Amino acid sequence: MTARRVAAVVAAAFALNGPTGPASAAGPTTELVARGKYVFATAGGCACHTPPDAVGLNAGGMKFDLFIGVVYSRNITPDPETGIGAWTDAQVTNAIRRGERPDRSKLFPIHPYKYLGNIADDEIEALVAYLKSVTPIKSSVPARSLKIPVPSLTIPAASKVAPRDGLARGAYLAGGAGHCTECHTPRRFDFSPDDAKFLAGGPGPQRSRAANITPHGETGIGRWTETQIALFLRTGVKPSGQEASSLMKTVITGTSAGFKDLTEADAAAIARYLKTVPAIENKVR
Numbered sequence: 001m002t003a004r005r006v007a008a009v010v011a012a013a014f015a016l017n018g019p020t021g022p023a024s025a026a027g028p029t030t031e032l033v034a035r036g037k038y039v040f041a042t043a044g045g046c047a048c049h050t051p052p053d054a055v056g057l058n059a060g061g062m063k064f065d066l067f068i069g070v071v072y073s074r075n076i077t078p079d080p081e082t083g084i085g086a087w088t089d090a091q092v093t094n095a096i097r098r099g100e101r102p103d104r105s106k107l108f109p110i111h112p113y114k115y116l117g118n119i120a121d122d123e124i125e126a127l128v129a130y131l132k133s134v135t136p137i138k139s140s141v142p143a144r145s146l147k148i149p150v151p152s153l154t155i156p157a158a159s160k161v162a163p164r165d166g167l168a169r170g171a172y173l174a175g176g177a178g179h180c181t182e183c184h185t186p187r188r189f190d191f192s193p194d195d196a197k198f199l200a201g202g203p204g205p206q207r208s209r210a211a212n213i214t215p216h217g218e219t220g221i222g223r224w225t226e227t228q229i230a231l232f233l234r235t236g237v238k239p240s241g242q243e244a245s246s247l248m249k250t251v252i253t254g255t256s257a258g259f260k261d262l263t264e265a266d267a268a269a270i271a272r273y274l275k276t277v278p279a280i281e282n283k284v285r
């Protein structure tokens, strides 16, 4: 989206909400919305909320057919009836980071709040401003049906300010907005991540087979250089020349933004972090 388009969308959102609407009296600044779009990129464009057959950006409806029931990704556009338009910024923040909806119901943790809960205050504020700036779409998604209660997770408070660079930034992105861990760490039967296989790949969401991205030489990506990993995140091309497929392609391509829009510094920080996690032997393919 060009700066002009962002400005136009902000103006439109402001006109819709009016001075007394959920946006603050002055309306979010174009700068805040642009920063929020970048946070959205680091989250892979929140691509589960825009499945290929979605009505439009963030309109939801991706079906997760799990052995414990069926869940659909929700409409997170600023439509007041079917989306998040009537929620305050604090309510949107709570849903993203803690899985708590304004009506006190809990989101099923297929919405990766275990990781999104790490998004720092300064970045979540921007992300929420961006989510509220896009076109509202009226579209209801089917209700979920679960055979088990929603598991309760303890979500530690996020930090106020996101790390700006270096290894800390890489760990923050991989274990936060980028939610690499969500897909690349297999789950146990109770749906909790199997940390003995941290980032070692295996069965992932939507019947995907997530790769082993630990530095293990034969079964992981130990032979990739940091530059190659960073390049892959921004282009989807592997050192072998092969292209990313499945859900990895989805998060790299993203929606209005995705991993492909990561800055060189952020992609390099994630690559550097991946080199520091324990190498685990786990042959996925």
Ligand code: HEC
Pocket (backbone or CB within 6 Å): 044, 173, 174, 178, 179, 180, 181, 182, 183, 184, 204, 208, 209, 210, 211, 212, 213, 220, 221, 229, 232, 233, 238, 243, 244, 245, 246, 247, 248, 249, 251, 270, 274
């Ligand atoms: C929505 C799920 C999902 C998320 C989020 C995700 N991945 Fe992946 N990733 C996959 C799947 C599935 C594959 C296997 C497909 C492929 O290799 O093209 C994969 C493949 C990869 C590969 C290729 C490894 C190889 O041996 O070919 C790398 C590297 C990678 N992911 C890194 C990351 C990093 C780093 C992040 C976080 C910034 C991340 N992924 C987030 C699902 C995901």
